[in-house]
Amino acid sequence: MSAFIPVEALSSLSQQAQALVAAANAQSLQGAAPVMAGDSAAPVAGAFGQLVSDGLSRINGQLIGSQVDLQKLATGDAQNLHQIMINLEESRVSFQLMMQVRNRLLEAYQDIMKMPI
Numbered sequence: 854m855s856a857f858i859p860v861e862a863l864s865s866l867s868q869q870a871q872a873l874v875a876a877a878n879a880q881s882l883q884g885a886a887p888v889m890a891g892d893s894a895a896p897v898a899g900a901f902g903q904l905v906s907d908g909l910s911r912i913n914g915q916l917i918g919s920q921v922d923l924q925k926l927a928t929g930d931a932q933n934l935h936q937i938m939i940n941l942e943e944s945r946v947s948f949q950l951m952m953q954v955r956n957r958l959l960e961a962y963q964d965i966m967k968m969p970i
Contacts, residue, residue, distance in 0.1 A: 909951070
């Protein structure tokens with residue numbers, strides 16, 4: 854079974870990815886000095902945690918919006934079927950991207966834990 858991803862969904866995801874990169878760059882530029890080995894890494898960890906939290910809340914909002922759109926479609930209140938399908942596909946692709954990022958992070962963590970000291 855082949856999956857069809859509309860161009861609008863891909864461009865929207867590209868814009869979201871660019872926004873995430875811009876936010877990460879802005880946060881790194883706000884820090885006055887780079888974190889050295891002896892310095893505390895709490896500000897960096899907090900920024901990364903905030904970035905992940907924001908991404909998860911954005912994806913959760915998309916999934917909730919898709920659920921509302923599906924309910925409207927089921928009750929016959931849908932005005933634009935094409936936009937509903939595009940929103941559904943965007944939320945599906947966003948969720949799959951989130952799961953792939955999670956899997957990669959877990960793999961990296963496991964690789965680090967397997968390293969000999």
